[in-house]
Amino acid sequence: MSLISKVKRFLRIETKPTKDDEEDKPTESKITGASTTEKIKKPVNLEDVGASKQEVEKVAEENAKPRIGYIHLSGCTGDGMALTENYDILAELLTNMVDIVYGQTLVDVWDMPEMDLALVEGSVCLQDEHSMHELQEVREKAKLVCAFGSCAANGCFTRYARGGQQARPDHESFLPIGDLIDVDLAIPGCPPSPEIIAKTVVALIQEDMDYLQPMIDLAATTEGCGCDLQKYIVNNALCTGCGTCAMACQTRAVTMVEGRPAFNSDRCIKCGICRIQCPRSWWPEERIKEDLGL
Amino acid sequence: MVLGTSKQIVSARATDKQIQAVSQDGGIVTGLLSFALDEKIIEGAVVAGPGEELWKPKPMVAMSADEIIAAAGTKYTFSPNVMMLKKAVRQYGIEKLGTVAIPCQTMGIRKMQSYPFGVRFLADKLKLLVGIYCMENFPFASLETFINEKLGLSTDLVEKMDIGKGKLWIYTQDETFSLPLKETHGYEQAGCNICKDYVAELADVSTGSVGSPDGWSTVITRTDDGDTIFQQAVDAGIFEIKDIDSVKPGLPLLEKLAKSKADKGAKESERRRELGLPVPW
Numbered sequence: 320m321s322l323i324s325k326v327k328r329f330l331r332i333e334t335k336p337t338k339d340d341e342e343d344k345p346t347e348s349k350i351t352g353a354s355t356t357e358k359i360k361k362p363v364n365l366e367d368v369g370a371s372k373q374e375v376e377k378v379a380e381e382n383a384k385p386r387i388g389y390i391h392l393s394g395c396t397g398d399g400m401a402l403t404e405n406y407d408i409l410a411e412l413l414t415n416m417v418d419i420v421y422g423q424t425l426v427d428v429w430d431m432p433e434m435d436l437a438l439v440e441g442s443v444c445l446q447d448e449h450s451m452h453e454l455q456e457v458r459e460k461a462k463l464v465c466a467f468g469s470c471a472a473n474g475c476f477t478r479y480a481r482g483g484q485q486a487r488p489d490h491e492s493f494l495p496i497g498d499l500i501d502v503d504l505a506i507p508g509c510p511p512s513p514e515i516i517a518k519t520v521v522a523l524i525q526e527d528m529d530y531l532q533p534m535i536d537l538a539a540t541t542e543g544c545g546c547d548l549q550k551y552i553v554n555n556a557l558c559t560g561c562g563t564c565a566m567a568c569q570t571r572a573v574t575m576v577e578g579r580p581a582f583n584s585d586r587c588i589k590c591g592i593c594r595i596q597c598p599r600s601w602w603p604e605e606r607i608k609e610d611l612g613l
Numbered sequence: 614m615v616l617g618t619s620k621q622i623v624s625a626r627a628t629d630k631q632i633q634a635v636s637q638d639g640g641i642v643t644g645l646l647s648f649a650l651d652e653k654i655i656e657g658a659v660v661a662g663p664g665e666e667l668w669k670p671k672p673m674v675a676m677s678a679d680e681i682i683a684a685a686g687t688k689y690t691f692s693p694n695v696m697m698l699k700k701a702v703r704q705y706g707i708e709k710l711g712t713v714a715i716p717c718q719t720m721g722i723r724k725m726q727s728y729p730f731g732v733r734f735l736a737d738k739l740k741l742l743v744g745i746y747c748m749e750n751f752p753f754a755s756l757e758t759f760i761n762e763k764l765g766l767s768t769d770l771v772e773k774m775d776i777g778k779g780k781l782w783i784y785t786q787d788e789t790f791s792l793p794l795k796e797t798h799g800y801e802q803a804g805c806n807i808c809k810d811y812v813a814e815l816a817d818v819s820t821g822s823v824g825s826p827d828g829w830s831t832v833i834t835r836t837d838d839g840d841t842i843f844q845q846a847v848d849a850g851i852f853e854i855k856d857i858d859s860v861k862p863g864l865p866l867l868e869k870l871a872k873s874k875a876d877k878g879a880k881e882s883e884r885r886r887e888l889g890l891p892v893p894w
């Protein structure tokens with residue numbers, strides 16, 4: 320199967336859901352405590368990207384590699400750096416598996432082309448006209464939009480922004496991209512680990528929907544904080560004192576006190592990772608057993 | 614199957630007298646981690662080490678067999694071992710890591726390996742995960758209630774605690790006390806009530822006392838790696854083993870307890886779901 324038809328399968332183009340069907344169905348999030356009344360996902364169909372089925376088939380024959388764009392908003396480039404830390408597979412990935420068709424510093428292209436997948440790094444600044452425009456354009460040009468890294472997914476440390484700094488004192492309000500556009504999948508992390516990036520890319524190319532389901536579910540929430548552990552896990556009688564949250568916190572904001580997570584708000588960057596890694600927030604049992612050969 | 618996927622299930626005991634003397638049951642955890650360390654299968658292991666207060670454990674990175682032995686024995690309260698895994702790799706420079714984990718800790722570790730969103734370069738360092746069976750765990754204050762209030766003992770005098778045969782057993786240097794488990798009900802942490810995994814179904818090797826005679830353990834090998842390491846240890850004379858069908862009470866009791874825990878956990882999940890509370894399964 321060609322890669323583009325795999326991407327098509329991933330986009331569920333083949334099953335062609337009607338717009339009405341999709342809109343009746345609220346996004347059911349599997350993440351404990353995630354709001355179930357979040358945005359409805361944008362239904363993707365061929366007409367939206369201005370192509371007939373025959374045309375896509377033709378493109379598939381001519382160009383089998385998924386076309387990926389990298390959009391850099393208000394982030395620190397850490398997510399892109401983490402991607403490049405996949406030394407073992409990077410050359411193969413970039414030469415033979417995907418086409419990077421857009422991205423500042425990566426590709427010498429000024430106008431945003433049509434893309435199969437757009438990785439968006441960083442939150443978006445409401446006062447930054449250029450970023451706001453770019454974000455809208457991404458949604459129009461990309462079949463799949465991925466919030467790549469915690470800033471794009473849930474705001475992360477840009478949640479602390481309050482403006483009043485040079486060079487643009489007016490740049491004050493930063494939001495996760497899902498607050499403004501429909502996001503198809505999220506890969507949170509500050510930055511996401513090189514491994515999760517590699518696993519996601521491979522799953523995308525192999526159209527492994529089961530593996531990607533948590534990323535799709537995570538796109539439904541744009542919040543994250545160390546206090547989530549207390550609010551969603553401890554308060555809901557779910558905590559077992561396992562210590563996974565304290566291990567996962569990338570800033571050592573979580574310690575364990577009397578078998579329960581305690582978090583230091585001065586250290587917390589609101590990446591959301593502690594709750595995401597907690598085994599009591601969502602539980603991918605089938606995949607784990609498969610990975611272990613059990 | 615109610616005991617999870619398994620390669621072999623045997624009754625076993627460490628042959629080393631020093632390990633027998635300090636360990637909770639058959640010394641499987643201490644024996645296996647020490648063996649893996651000696652054989653350089655691992656370079657260190659995260660275990661529930663002694664804390665500042667007696668019976669209040671603290672996760673620690675053990676780099677020698679002596680340190681692993683010093684952490685032997687069950688502590689019936691929280692030791693968040695998972696939190697030390699990253700430290701073991703980053704601060705102790707361990708490239709090949711072992712650990713012991715109760716089922717809920719095993720779940721946190723395995724989820725991190727399959728979905729390492731924010732955890733870099735750790736998933737592939739874990740070479741041996743020894744799981745221990747678990748019916749429930751207690752906040753430290755609950756232990757104080759049992760020992761100080763219900764039995765009228767000082768915690769400092771307690772040499773060993775054990776749960777088995779329907780009772781919580783407290784051993785001091787020269788006396789044995791017990792409390793029927795119905796006296797401990799309601800003192801466990803609430804998170805345990807939805808737990809469905811009794812026998813650490815996602816570990817490389819799982820072990821616990823139930824099914825085997827006193828001083829012996831029931832061992833379940835699960836992954837290829839776990840089975841290989843355990844078999845090597847048996848071949849090296851670290852453990853003596855018995856056919857599980859030849860010992861009393863044997864597998865029927867283990868299966869019964871595993872099933873009743875899974876059923877109770879599922880029922881409690883359902884009850885909470887009906888109340889509109891979030892549950893992971």
Ligand SMILES: Cc1cc2nc3c(=O)[nH]c(=O)nc-3n(C[C@H](O)[C@H](O)[C@H](O)COP(=O)(O)OP(=O)(O)OC[C@H]3O[C@@H](n4cnc5c(N)ncnc54)[C@H](O)[C@@H]3O)c2cc1C
Pocket residue numbers: 635636637638639640641642643644660661662670684685686687688689690691692694713714715745746747748749750751776820821822823830
């Ligand atoms: C909370 C709890 C409940 C248990 N419930 C059951 C049960 O219902 N049925 C059953 O058959 N077995 C149960 N066990 C397991 C049993 O008590 C023994 O730990 C197990 O049989 C291993 O014995 P061993 O002689 O092989 O290990 P040992 O050689 O004595 O080593 C025990 C290892 O466990 C680690 N450990 C001790 N306490 C903890 C803790 N709180 N958290 C994490 N690691 C710890 C130590 O660091 C040590 O490495 C339970 C254990 C715990 C911690």
Ligand code: SF4
Pocket residue numbers: 543544545546567568569570571572573582586587588589590591592593594
């Ligand atoms: S406590 Fe740590 S892991 Fe949790 S949101 Fe804050 S920085 Fe992220």
Ligand code: SF4
Pocket residue numbers: 548552553557558559560561562563564565578579580596597598599721
């Ligand atoms: S990861 Fe473990 S210790 Fe942390 S909140 Fe979740 S259950 Fe509790």
Ligand code: SF4
Pocket residue numbers: 559715716717718747748749750804805806808809810
């Ligand atoms: S019963 Fe389950 S949740 Fe409770 S301590 Fe044991 S393994 Fe953890």
